[in-house]
Amino acid sequence: MPGYEMWGAEERREVEDVLETGILMRYGFDGPRKGRWKARELEEALCRRTGAARAQVVSSGTAALTTALAALGVGAGHEVIMPTFTFVASFEAVLSVGATPVLVDVDDTLTLSPAAVRAAVTPSTRVVMPVHMCGSMADLGALTAICKEKGLLLLEDACQAPGGSWQGRALGTVGDAGCYSFDFVKTITCGEGGAVVTSSPEVARRCDQYADHGHDHTGVDRGADLHPALGYNFRISELHAAVGLAQLRKLDGFLEIQRRNKRALRETLERVPGVTFRRIPDPAGDSASFLSFFLPDEARARAAAKAMQAAGIGAMYWYDNNWHYVRRWDHLKSAASPYPVPAPLREALTVLAARPFPASDAVMSRAISTPIALGWTSEQLGERAAKLAAAVGSVG
Ligand SMILES: *Cc1c(COP(=O)(O)O)cnc(C)c1O
Numbered sequence: 001m002p003g004y005e006m007w008g009a010e011e012r013r014e015v016e017d018v019l020e021t022g023i024l025m026r027y028g029f030d031g032p033r034k035g036r037w038k039a040r041e042l043e044e045a046l047c048r049r050t051g052a053a054r055a056q057v058v059s060s061g062t063a064a065l066t067t068a069l070a071a072l073g074v075g076a077g078h079e080v081i082m083p084t085f086t087f088v089a090s091f092e093a094v095l096s097v098g099a100t101p102v103l104v105d106v107d108d109t110l111t112l113s114p115a116a117v118r119a120a121v122t123p124s125t126r127v128v129m130p131v132h133m134c135g136s137m138a139d140l141g142a143l144t145a146i147c148k149e150k151g152l153l154l155l156e157d158a159c160q161a162p163g164g165s166w167q168g169r170a171l172g173t174v175g176d177a178g179c180y181s182f183d184f185v186k187t188i189t190c191g192e193g194g195a196v197v198t199s200s201p202e203v204a205r206r207c208d209q210y211a212d213h214g215h216d217h218t219g220v221d222r223g224a225d226l227h228p229a230l231g232y233n234f235r236i237s238e239l240h241a242a243v244g245l246a247q248l249r250k251l252d253g254f255l256e257i258q259r260r261n262k263r264a265l266r267e268t269l270e271r272v273p274g275v276t277f278r279r280i281p282d283p284a285g286d287s288a289s290f291l292s293f294f295l296p297d298e299a300r301a302r303a304a305a306k307a308m309q310a311a312g313i314g315a316m317y318w319y320d321n322n323w324h325y326v327r328r329w330d331h332l333k334s335a336a337s338p339y340p341v342p343a344p345l346r347e348a349l350t351v352l353a354a355r356p357f358p359a360s361d362a363v364m365s366r367a368i369s370t371p372i373a374l375g376w377t378s379e380q381l382g383e384r385a386a387k388l389a390a391a392v393g394s395v396g
Contacts, residue, residue: 003188003247003254005374010249014038014242024238027212028222038241043195045248050170052178052197054204057241058211061159061181063234064194065093068177069127071196071206072153074099076344078126082157083112083138084326084360085318086131089181090157091332095341099126100348103326105359108279110134110292110367114142116359121146127153132161132171133324134369135187135258135289136280140166140174147175155179159194162187163255165285172197177207182244187258187289188251190244193236211235254374258288261381262372265291268385272393274300278367290316290369293392298365300395305368307391313384316369325364326357 017036023029026039039057046055058064074080076098082090085106094101104120107113112130128147130138138156147154154175158164162180164171172178177200180186182193196207206229208217214231215222236244269275269291278292295301301317308315322328333353335341341349376384 002185002374003250004184006250006254010246011243014246015239018238018242026235026238026241027215027217030220036238038238038245039236042241042244042248045245046180046195046197049248049251050173050197052170052173053199054197054201054207056196056204056207056211057236057244058194058196058207058234059236059240060192060234061179061183061186061194062089062093063211064159064179064181064196065090065155065157066096067207067211067234068155068179068196068198068203069093069097069099070210071198071203072127072155072177074126074153077124079122079124080127080129080155081112081117081120081125082129083131083133084357085110085133085324085364086157087159088323088329088332089159090129090131091329094129095345098342098345100124100345101352102348103352103355103357105357106363107359108294108363109139109281110136110278110363111138112143113359114139114146117143118146121150121152125150125152127155129155129157130175131157131159132164134278134292135161135164135287136278136292137161137164137166137171137282137285139281141281144174153177160186160289161287163251164287166282167285170197171285171287173199176200177203182240182247187254187287188244188247190236190240190247193240193244255287257374258372259286261374261376262286262288262291264381265370265372265385265388268389269293269392272389274396275392288372290371292367292369294363294366295368295392295395296366301366301368303395304392307394308368308370308388311387311391313388313391314371316371318367318369319361319364325360326352327361327364 156178158172159181182190211234214227305317
């Protein structure tokens, strides 16, 4: 899955372009930058690749989610429905704008269960935030229908799924806004970086301001910009954007390799009795950064993950993971924070700490993901497929 495997001359050339002028900032310095605008170029390239009308490149995926929530007008008193299986960043972003995260169960898509979403809607709900985990998409048909019916916003956390699609539309562009991460281990990387995409010029304008201290970016002189609203610094540097430009050009090549490698592993694993696979609402749009599958029960899933690790095959057993699955989010459930958390959010964390998620547990305790690398030779791929099948098959 990670673009860092394919770092090369293309990335170096883009970075050199920036180093030559020494203008590392994305705004201003129009003369000395000699027409080089890497962040702006990356935004244009993202629009072309995803079909989004507007893109705002920022300093991380977490910053992108925070910026998108703010730009969508989400904050104090609003509930954001999100899945129990995600990366803590989605949760952190909701807290950071003062909104209340409401976790709901995942199903065999490993992302939001539409039935659980429907049951969780209250008069305070403002946003449904599916997280396209491990490269594959949530059930966007059912989720968009719920949002339309209930008058809710859809914000896609597509941080793990750049390049994926649903019914021919890029993941991230189906909802009111979508976010990508370009951190170092994502499908394409800037080192650190992220982006918000949206079809709304108004949301895009607010993103542009929020990510840069509220600057309106309308003047020729940055010092004379007006500040229509509150904002923070979530800017990306030109150096990071330059890396992302080169990586984005490679995205389709990465997807092709991932899909081929994933298919080979899956075809071998299909022959192992008892193994079932994650349901993917639109298999053609899978970005294929992971292969995710189920064992019949927790004991066998644990044993299979252990056997895979012993054979040198990456095995993510998310059920025990303290970043990605709510069961082990101890620091969040205890509201451990360097500063006192506002009372309503503290209350929400207390509710979360007390809440069991048996339906999610039933799915996640049986699930394993294995990452799909770009750099395997066909020999290594064949060897890996055989080892994977043997390890998983060994648990009976
Ligand atoms: C990586 C990730 C993020 C955050 O991205 P960063 O660039 O690391 O801040 C958010 N959500 C999900 C699902 C992610 O995997």
